[in-house]
Amino acid sequence: MNLIQQIDQFASKHPDKVVYDYLGKTNTYGQLHNLSNQLAEKIQSLGLTTGSPIIVYGGQTFDMLVAFLASVKTGHAYIPVDRHSPDERIKQIAEIAHPELIIEVEGATPEINQLQKITESQLQEILVQNTNLVANPTQFVDGDDTFYIIFTSGTTGNPKGVQISHDNLQSFTSWMLSDFGIKPGATMLSQTPYSFDLSVMDLYPTLLLGGTLQVLPRAQTEDFKSLFQSLSDLTVDVWVSTPSFVEMALLDRNFNGQVHPELTTFLFCGEELTNDVASKLKSRFPEAHIFNTYGPTEATVAVTAIEITDEVLSEYQRLPIGYLKSDTLGWIEFEQGNQQTGEIILSGPSVSKGYINDPVKTKQAFVLDQQATYRTGDLGYRAEDGMMFYVGRKDFQIKMHGYRIELEEVNHYLNLNENISRAVAVPVTDKSGKVASLSAYVELNLASLLYRDFESGGLNLKITNELKRELEQQMMSYMIPQKFIYVDTLPMTMNGKIDIKALMREVE
Numbered sequence: 001m002n003l004i005q006q007i008d009q010f011a012s013k014h015p016d017k018v019v020y021d022y023l024g025k026t027n028t029y030g031q032l033h034n035l036s037n038q039l040a041e042k043i044q045s046l047g048l049t050t051g052s053p054i055i056v057y058g059g060q061t062f063d064m065l066v067a068f069l070a071s072v073k074t075g076h077a078y079i080p081v082d083r084h085s086p087d088e089r090i091k092q093i094a095e096i097a098h099p100e101l102i103i104e105v106e107g108a109t110p111e112i113n114q115l116q117k118i119t120e121s122q123l124q125e126i127l128v129q130n131t132n133l134v135a136n137p138t139q140f141v142d143g144d145d146t147f148y149i150i151f152t153s154g155t156t157g158n159p160k161g162v163q164i165s166h167d168n169l170q171s172f173t174s175w176m177l178s179d180f181g182i183k184p185g186a187t188m189l190s191q192t193p194y195s196f197d198l199s200v201m202d203l204y205p206t207l208l209l210g211g212t213l214q215v216l217p218r219a220q221t222e223d224f225k226s227l228f229q230s231l232s233d234l235t236v237d238v239w240v241s242t243p244s245f246v247e248m249a250l251l252d253r254n255f256n257g258q259v260h261p262e263l264t265t266f267l268f269c270g271e272e273l274t275n276d277v278a279s280k281l282k283s284r285f286p287e288a289h290i291f292n293t294y295g296p297t298e299a300t301v302a303v304t305a306i307e308i309t310d311e312v313l314s315e316y317q318r319l320p321i322g323y324l325k326s327d328t329l330g331w332i333e334f335e336q337g338n339q340q341t342g343e344i345i346l347s348g349p350s351v352s353k354g355y356i357n358d359p360v361k362t363k364q365a366f367v368l369d370q371q372a373t374y375r376t377g378d379l380g381y382r383a384e385d386g387m388m389f390y391v392g393r394k395d396f397q398i399k400m401h402g403y404r405i406e407l408e409e410v411n412h413y414l415n416l417n418e419n420i421s422r423a424v425a426v427p428v429t430d431k432s433g434k435v436a437s438l439s440a441y442v443e444l445n446l447a448s449l450l451y452r453d454f455e456s457g458g459l460n461l462k463i464t465n466e467l468k469r470e471l472e473q474q475m476m477s478y479m480i481p482q483k484f485i486y487v488d489t490l491p492m493t494m495n496g497k498i499d500i501k502a503l504m505r506e507v508e
Helices: 003-013 029-044 062-073 087-097 120-126 166-179 199-208 224-233 243-249 275-284 310-315 359-365 407-414 456-472 500-507
Strands: 018-022 025-028 054-058 078-082 101-104 116-118 146-152 160-165 187-190 212-215 238-241 265-268 289-294 304-307 329-334 342-347 366-368 372-382 388-393 397-400 403-406 420-429 435-444 483-487
Touching: 003 029, 003 062, 003 166, 003 199, 018 029, 018 062, 025 029, 029 062, 029 120, 054 062, 054 087, 062 078, 062 146, 078 087, 087 146, 087 160, 101 120, 116 120, 146 166, 160 166, 166 199, 187 199, 199 212, 199 238, 224 243, 238 243, 243 265, 243 275, 275 289, 275 310, 329 372, 359 366, 359 372, 397 435, 403 407, 407 420, 407 435, 407 456, 420 500, 435 456, 456 483
Parallel strands: 018 212, 054 078, 054 101, 078 146, 101 116, 187 212, 187 238, 238 265, 265 289, 435 483
Antiparallel strands: 018 025, 146 160, 289 304, 329 342, 342 372, 366 372, 372 388, 397 403, 420 435
């Protein structure tokens, strides 16, 4: 059955069940059903082109869910855009995806030609009409129709829009509901921004199980005092996050199974789960089920999983990413001269149809035959029993704190500054091999510098501050290097390219 119909059917039978808990402020399935229908009627009245995507702009609020469902009820995919996104990124997304509508759930967006808007105040007027409308299921997104589009970092300064269809999502949610022991009505942690596809791991399984999303918004996680207070108030059955976030939570001594006996399942994705973090978590929650999962956005959140038991922790210093879900094929494509590790290739019903309006990048990464196949760019190997292991990236794409970052995109913006001759971003890893931060190596264009009266240290500080201000207008904050290192000349390879590997060795 269509996913949207399943959610609506549960809402009709259990309208008073709480679906969303935002720091104690709750909303019900009945409200989600009625308000999404009201907004859907408004969208229908705007005369949008069939299938054109809708940008939904905001934070982690109930009205974002309303806008998501209203979009797909009218046959339009939604593009979640975080309200902390720079204006330049919003304009890029609009230029690539060709949306005809943006719904400003929280905050305001830049003016973009030909783009209709439902502003925050207009949205609130729509959502208080209380008309008890009935949506038309024949208009719902279904089958191969695109359900949502997640924009990830791109290599040329332009982000890539990954299209996930209704059937892609259904493949993923069916697996989530069958293989992880999550019970109907479960309360799941909703901490990840909706512009990051890890949020799908808690959002749609919860809705399909008639559960409750307990929200931990960004403002509560930005400093330890508010985070620890929020953790003490949590009453979730299922925890969904990146390993980095649970590592922060573990700094709170009260984050344990005695204080949170209801917390019985942990689901991790988005970056590598280290043995160290998993061991600490297992010691705090010895009765809980801890799952490590893996998957690129292009294959709908995750495609492999393994429960991290004491036996797994003792056997593997670097944890496996697990076994493929039953409807998915995966194999290793070895390069000549290396039969130990190779590129992970995925094929199955959860693999995307490609990047929106970008046939060149789609052709480079996908084979869209009877069953879509995706070249992940991830390096790994597979044991004889089918167990998959991840070892790194084929290119210079990294994952840091759960976010996927193309180093070439960071480099692109670094090199736009007139005071820079050449610059390159370099990942800095911790002792477990996980990317902990970014450093930028910078070769200055001394001929263009305007600050001749500065001493070397003062000059570098002024340029660093200027660079950071400029980058804040061009990219997401998590992509901006934390440290800027100024050098007379950058090392070069025999081919005349910046020797990034030499710089990586230096930062190590």
